[in-house]
Amino acid sequence: MVARARGRAADQLRPVEIEAGTMRHAEGSALITAGDTQVLCAASVEVGVPRWLRGTGQGWVTAEYGMLPRSTHTRSDREARQGRQSGRSQEIQRLIGRSLRAVIDLDALGEQTITVDCDVIQADGGTRTAAITGGWVALAMAIDWLQRGGALATDPLRTQVAAISVGITGGEALLDLDYTEDSQAEADFNVVQLGTGQLVEVQGTAERAPYSRRDLDRVLSLAEAGIGELLELQRAAIGEWRSSRR
Amino acid sequence: MVARARGRAADQLRPVEIEAGTMRHAEGSALITAGDTQVLCAASVEVGVPRWLRGTGQGWVTAEYGMLPRSTHTRSDREARQGRQSGRSQEIQRLIGRSLRAVIDLDALGEQTITVDCDVIQADGGTRTAAITGGWVALAMAIDWLQRGGALATDPLRTQVAAISVGITGGEALLDLDYTEDSQAEADFNVVQLGTGQLVEVQGTAERAPYSRRDLDRVLSLAEAGIGELLELQRAAIGEWRSSRR
Amino acid sequence: MVARARGRAADQLRPVEIEAGTMRHAEGSALITAGDTQVLCAASVEVGVPRWLRGTGQGWVTAEYGMLPRSTHTRSDREARQGRQSGRSQEIQRLIGRSLRAVIDLDALGEQTITVDCDVIQADGGTRTAAITGGWVALAMAIDWLQRGGALATDPLRTQVAAISVGITGGEALLDLDYTEDSQAEADFNVVQLGTGQLVEVQGTAERAPYSRRDLDRVLSLAEAGIGELLELQRAAIGEWRSSRR
Amino acid sequence: MVARARGRAADQLRPVEIEAGTMRHAEGSALITAGDTQVLCAASVEVGVPRWLRGTGQGWVTAEYGMLPRSTHTRSDREARQGRQSGRSQEIQRLIGRSLRAVIDLDALGEQTITVDCDVIQADGGTRTAAITGGWVALAMAIDWLQRGGALATDPLRTQVAAISVGITGGEALLDLDYTEDSQAEADFNVVQLGTGQLVEVQGTAERAPYSRRDLDRVLSLAEAGIGELLELQRAAIGEWRSSRR
Amino acid sequence: MVARARGRAADQLRPVEIEAGTMRHAEGSALITAGDTQVLCAASVEVGVPRWLRGTGQGWVTAEYGMLPRSTHTRSDREARQGRQSGRSQEIQRLIGRSLRAVIDLDALGEQTITVDCDVIQADGGTRTAAITGGWVALAMAIDWLQRGGALATDPLRTQVAAISVGITGGEALLDLDYTEDSQAEADFNVVQLGTGQLVEVQGTAERAPYSRRDLDRVLSLAEAGIGELLELQRAAIGEWRSSRR
Amino acid sequence: MVARARGRAADQLRPVEIEAGTMRHAEGSALITAGDTQVLCAASVEVGVPRWLRGTGQGWVTAEYGMLPRSTHTRSDREARQGRQSGRSQEIQRLIGRSLRAVIDLDALGEQTITVDCDVIQADGGTRTAAITGGWVALAMAIDWLQRGGALATDPLRTQVAAISVGITGGEALLDLDYTEDSQAEADFNVVQLGTGQLVEVQGTAERAPYSRRDLDRVLSLAEAGIGELLELQRAAIGEWRSSRR
DSSP, rough: OOOOOOGTTTOOOEEEEEOOOSSSSSSEEEEEEEEEEEEEEEOOOOOOGGGTTTOOOOOEEEEEEEEESSSSSSOOHHHHHSSOOOOHHHHHHHHHHHHHHHHHOHHHOSSSSEEEEEEEEEESOOOHHHHHHHHHHHHHHHHHHHTTTTSSSSOOOOOOOEEEEEEEEEOOOOOSSSSHHHOOEEEEEEEETTTTTTTTEEEESSSSSBBBBHHHHHHHHHHHHHHHHHHHHHHHHHHHHHHHHH | OOGGGGOTTTOOOOOOOOOOOOSSSEEEEEEEEEEEEEEEEEEEEEEOOOGGGGGOOOOEEEEEEEEESSSSOOOOOOOOHHOOHHHHHHHHHHHHHHHHHBBBBBHHHHEEEEEEEEEEOSSSHHHHHHHHHHHHHHHHHHHHHHHHTTTOOOOOOOOOOOEEEEEEEEEEESSSHHHHHHHHHHHHEEEEEEEEEEEEEEEESSSOOBBHHHHHHHHHHHOOOOOOOHHHHHHHHHHHHHHHHO | OOOOOGGGOTOOOOOEEEEEEEEESSSSSEEEETTTTTEEEEEEEEEEGGGGGSSOOOEEEEEEEEEOOTSSOOOOOHHHTTTTTOOOHHHHHHHHHHHHHHTBBBHHHHHEEEEEEHHHOOOOOHHHHHHHHHHHHHHHHHHHHHHHTTTOOOOOOOOEEEEEEEEEEEEEEEOOHHHHHHHOSEEEEEEEEESOOOOOHHHHHHHHSSHOOOOOHHHHHHHHHHHHHHHHHHHHHHHHHHHHHH | OOOOGGGOOOOOOOOOOEEOOSSSSSSSSEEEETTTTEEEEEEEESOOOOOGGSOOOOOEEEEHHHHHHHSSSSSSOHHHHHOOOOOHHHHHHHHHHHHHHHOOHHOOOOOOEEEEEEEEEOOOOOOHHHHOOOOOHHHHHHHHHHHTTTTTSSOOOOEEEEEEEEETTTTEESSSOHHHHHOSSEEEEEHHHHHSSOOEEEEEEEESSSSSSHHHHHHHHHHHHHHHHHHHHHHHHHHHHHHHHO | OOOOGGGGOTTTOOOOOEEOOOOOSEEEEEEETTTTEEEEEEEEEESOOOGGGGTHHHHEEEEEEEEOSSSSSSOOOHHHTSSSSSSHHHHHHHHHHHHHHHTTTTTHOOOOEEEEEEEEEEOOSSSHHHHHHHHHHHHHHHHHHHHHOOSSSSBBBBOOEEEEEEEETEEEEEEOOOHHHOOOOOOEEEEETTSSSOOOEEEEEESEEEEEEEEHHHHHHHHHHHHHHHHHHHHHHHHHHHHHHO | OOOGGGGGOTTTTEEEEEEEOOSSSSSHHHHHHTTEEEEEEEEEEEEEEGGGTTOOOEEEEEEEEOOOOSSSSSSOOOOOHHSSSOOOHHHHHHHHHHHHTTOOOHHOOOSEEEEEEEEEEEOSOOOHHHHHHHHHHHHHHHHHHHHHTTTSSOBBBBBOOOEEEEEEEEEEEESSSOOOHHHSSSSSEEEEEEESSEEEEEEEESSSOOHHHHHHHHHHHHHHHOOOOOOOOHHHHHHHHHHHHH
């Protein structure tokens, strides 16, 4: 059995906290902390949709992802100075966007765009899955904001969505990898699941060694349990924020 | 049961052809045709490795992906004019690169870089999986070229790798989606598998509707059978090319 | 007398083939092969014109040029990754565009744009002239497509246009240089001529040694004969494609 | 007399907090809060200097500045997506860098570079001056880190540096403008001062109305008092962090 | 006392010449020479305003700044080739734009944009202040052109604006630094003042040593006198141009 | 017969002036005026050569071309702001570079690079040919500078090079087109010729109507005479500059 930092069990999440409403200006916001990983999620509502949706009556939800230059162990170059987002950043923000759209009825949203900015304040593995889990809280708040403002006839929010990583190390499946574990894993997986238990995205990559279908099955069981805990934390964060607003 | 173009069965590949050695200058090359999809794969060998590998004795395999502007139904802007590769192109070439590296012993390759260019001549769905399948043939030829030139002590090529897409439409799993099927699928999957049957990459995305673990299981079975056929076609292409060189 | 590869005479073209209609999606397309040079030309019709022509009733014909990274002897960087087209690519596509516009009555075309993409699959000298010669075939097919669709009142295609290179080597004029000849030539010329025999573009560059007006005269005679053959091949390609469509 | 939010006096700072050591990976870090403005400052030490200093024995201190897209009242475009830093961002980071270099003996630092990243988490006016004030704390911690590691023979930190804005509104000078005040000011000033009381940078801009030398004089007096308070808060933050490390 | 080139006194400007109307196409233009510094200023009038002003009835004045690659002692890279303006260029053109807007009643200008291009033909220190001083002449001519054309109901030009640099060297304040002086100064200042004597912009930067409020005071006195001379030269240049047009 | 502005004959140049040594910092410089066209040419010598020539012992001569934004009738966007040189600028600077290299023995130059910057101060047609003619003067001065400094064993300057445009309008050949003539010409030609009378570059483009070989012949005769005059003016400019230096 693989030994994990701070005596963590193979199927144990790192300590996770989600604080809703941390940003003053955004229509929705959440700071999600998972171990040493911290991601600040901000949902912004804008009237109008991208060109290809104009006139369809449909809304749009999209995401952007970035890392502060010194969120990482050694400083990374600022993407704004390099003149472009890295392929990795683009890939991650496309994943976050797809995941969040899976819980929204875009027709019910109408021709409005919600952009969820996910900025990594500190990175220690699992930033993209934390961004999805925290991003949902910001998104739900923004929907709430629209409803309070009377801008929505029906509720476009269908369910919750949360995500977690799993790795295979020494043949064993480990839930919620930190950076050190991630860089040693044979294969690593990101699983995105709805409040209904259905899957939205599964990405499994053999980094050091290929994996079998049985491995994948064990990974999905582990992820499912972890995501169950995250869904509960999301509900608690939204609940607490609602109470505080009264 | 979903009706497919040209009476194709749910578990049936489109007609696939792989022609090895189609490019005069490249160290390895293959033109892969899958239905109306055509991808030209060219492997180029260069001495030296990227900065972060210098002095490690390890080699590198990477891929680049592009589409001719009119490979698609309506013309797309030329990425060179837009000043950058799209997020989609970058995501795809990262997948191809990872998949091809999974079959290479980078230590045995030594400080050389093999770049596999995958250029889509005509697109009708499944270009990224075709690029992996055809890219392996180009890569194997380049390894062969290095061996003939005496530049390798041991064979760095461990096994084959091939890939296929699967979609879920009307609740049914369909192998090897064409463009029309892909744009109507509820969820679509790309599966990359080794000659040994092990998995290298599984990507499953809910485009219109989430999916269950049972769905994923059916998808993987379908993919496995399809990839088996592709592995055979790869071997045949390499075999034919070897004969023709004598 | 300079000895040429495969016993070619000074006034002899390389074997040229033009195949019309090779691309499924484009309104017009041609694959032109000249020795080891291969250029894929695709004509795309779009409604509307660039800003500066809006409301004039005039149409537009433009061209773009690119090379697959491994079309060349050693791999070139992908322009989409470098973030810009090279000066050479831009210069070439401006030449192709001008040459093709010379045979089109833009008023008769009306406010539509035809973009001719010329992508070099394999390069062995003469890619820009091949692109013009093949590009005309794609353009003529696109005009034909517009006429069949009833989008044109009168025929905007005035005549044919084709192009060839000539070099001066050891004081001797050689028709249709391949890459090796081109890199050794003292001066090289690109000549673009109409079906009527009139000139559209002459570009003569002293690479290694200046040239005289008499040299230029000999070059133009050689080019004229070569272009005559190309015009015939264009007509044959269009004719064959028309037959095959019946 | 101009009425200010929350009954603030003309010569009164907003509530300021400086927390040192908030980032796990950086050699120095501070979160500075001034009213609703929050800037996260991270100092990163790297061996080596920019090209123009190589071999001189001299070190370098530089700064970068960015804003999270939703730090502002309405969402701003992400600079990494626009492909470049705005002129405003570049101007601000040049100012921060100059200000921090004013307190460092670059010869004593030796050929090392300290980059201070200042990222605005929330913006309500005064982000550039907060970045200088907080940036000094991160910088001092990084110098401390170098000293503890034995990488410095002598202490390169000469003194403190802090900054504040002042505005002229209705003819009256107001210390430490918030966003609303800033957008209504007739002229606004940024003053950067050393622990010794000397000036490092004065920037005074007439936004709505020109100002007199007497106005400038009053501004400098106001700034001096405010900066005095900030210098004290910097010392307290460093002190607290030192205690907590024991 | 510091010795200056050509026996210049501490409070003495270099020989300054302003020639109005040097460019044939521009609505206003001036070549300003200050010692060996030469800046060509061209004002262009265009109908319409930037997006954020449309429909407000207000006009806009903006500036752009560039240096010819060999205006400097050693050749600088051409910004157009580097793909972006430097931070320095952007900072300078923002300063010029702000300074020129300070003398224009934008409501009286109406929805028109005046762009003042300031291109450095030869650089020997003080290019940004020369650009402001010369830019005003070009701007005033463009306003004159608009008035002659009947495009303005009232005169939007409120007063003059001019600028000069001052440095502190060896504790002494020196007016109008040349390049050598500038690179040795302990602190340097740019002062922008109206025809009314009021200040528009003061920028004081400690390059080598901090400065005191008393230093700043002496600097402003020196600047005021120098700017007085420049305002006179501006009036003379405009006067001469008006005479020559009759 | 076509009537030309100011009663110019078909074979008559506009008034041309070449002033050598106008720039203080450059190793060679010339301001060439042709009618209302003004181009400032500056030659800069740098030690070292581009990567592909390192270690060959060969030198390099290259050119860059730009236009001041308001050199033209209506203002053009600044290329530095657009983030790239236009295709036109790149094409022109490649032509200037090739033309100037035609008169230099790169082996005799040794591993040094001469960059000739050609910046259009005012444009009225013929800027590229003026740049070549004036660029030669700047280049010759830079060679002279190298010789005086003892950096050259033998003289790398083989001969002169100058260039002129010719147009065909109403079937008639006209020498040295101004902007208005150029925009109405049926075909236009740029001819670059050596001091020896030999041709370096001929570019003939049918803008409105194709041309015949006989037309081209007349064009070349006209160009030859005009270039003869320019070669004389170049010699005079160099001569005058040499005298003034004594």
